[in-house]
Amino acid sequence: MDIDSLLDTVKAKVACGQCGAESERTVGWLKANAASDCAACGAATDLTTPEWKARIQAYIDACTGFA
Numbered sequence: 001m002d003i004d005s006l007l008d009t010v011k012a013k014v015a016c017g018q019c020g021a022e023s024e025r026t027v028g029w030l031k032a033n034a035a036s037d038c039a040a041c042g043a044a045t046d047l048t049t050p051e052w053k054a055r056i057q058a059y060i061d062a063c064t065g066f067a
């Protein structure tokens with residue numbers, strides 16, 4: 001299995017900064033998108049912040065460790 005396919009199977013939670021609802025996304029989706037819209041209130045969570053970039057990279061590193 002290649003890394004991109006693997007990342008598309010790994011789920012991560014995105015907590016909305018506005019209402020706190022959690023949206024489930026795959027790591028592959030997070031890697032490919034700059035923002036995540038909340039399923040509950042529609043607020044966009046910016047995925048390009050240093051915090052999110054580090055978090056996404058940590059997921060990717062964890063996945064590549066299994067490959």
Ligand SMILES: [Zn+2]
Pocket residue numbers: 016017018019020021038039040041042043
């Ligand atoms: Zn929300």
